[in-house]
Amino acid sequence: MSSDAYRVSVLQLLDLLLPPSCPGCGAEGELLCPPCRLPLTRRFDEPPGVPVGLPATMPDGVVQLEWCAAFTGSVRAALHSLKYEGIRRLAEPLGDALAERWRRAGVGGEILVPVPLHPDKRRERGYNQAYLLAAACARSLGLPVFEALGRREATEAQHLLDRRARARNVGEAFSMLGGLERAVGGRWVVLVDDVVTTGATVAACAAALDAAGALAVSALAVARER
DSSP states (O other): OOHHHHHHHHHHHHHHHSOOBOTTTOOBTOSSOHHHHHHHHTTTTSOTTOOOSSOOOOOTTOSEEEEEEESOHHHHHHHHHHHHSOOGGGHHHHHHHHHHHHHHHOOOOSEEEEOOOOHHHHHHHSSOHHHHHHHHHHHHHTOOBOOOEEEOSOOOOGGGSOHHHHHHHHTTOEEEOTTOHHHHBTSEEEEEEEEESSSHHHHHHHHHHHHTTBSEEEEEEEEEOO
């Protein structure tokens, strides 16, 4: 077993066996305690597409972009624990928040498609956090989820780049996985990701879905970075 596979196995076992503790405040016995979960609910009743922080244009190819919270505080801590510490159980409350925001503000949407990881990164991490979020959201909404996109380039981490470099970084990084064009053809797709910043990643994914014949593409994220 490789060192990466061993690390992933250990994290999976710990996630199953250890009692939960809230990533926001450290409260034992709470996967995400009510006070730390509160920021996820604050935008539930906001009108669709209300901006957070600096004004931003809609990503190219995306007809609607929704998110639950700003990428700060307990939300940032929860996403970090899901993404880097192997706490997969956090996908459930975060995915439920995604579903509730979309239920109240979303327009259209027939299938959910997670933003993919590069295969090397997925092997290292053991899972794609966007898929876990999409699966939890899909269960709540009663919609199907398809891993229809692949990431063909191992791009740099987006948070390390400025806005213009982010667009170049992911410009042609995504493509349809073989045989899944039928899953998206003629259907309204909702892309799911953990965090949206400039929108460059969802725009690149939308371009691949549009080329495969998607009727429309929306995007949904747990958080939006200011």
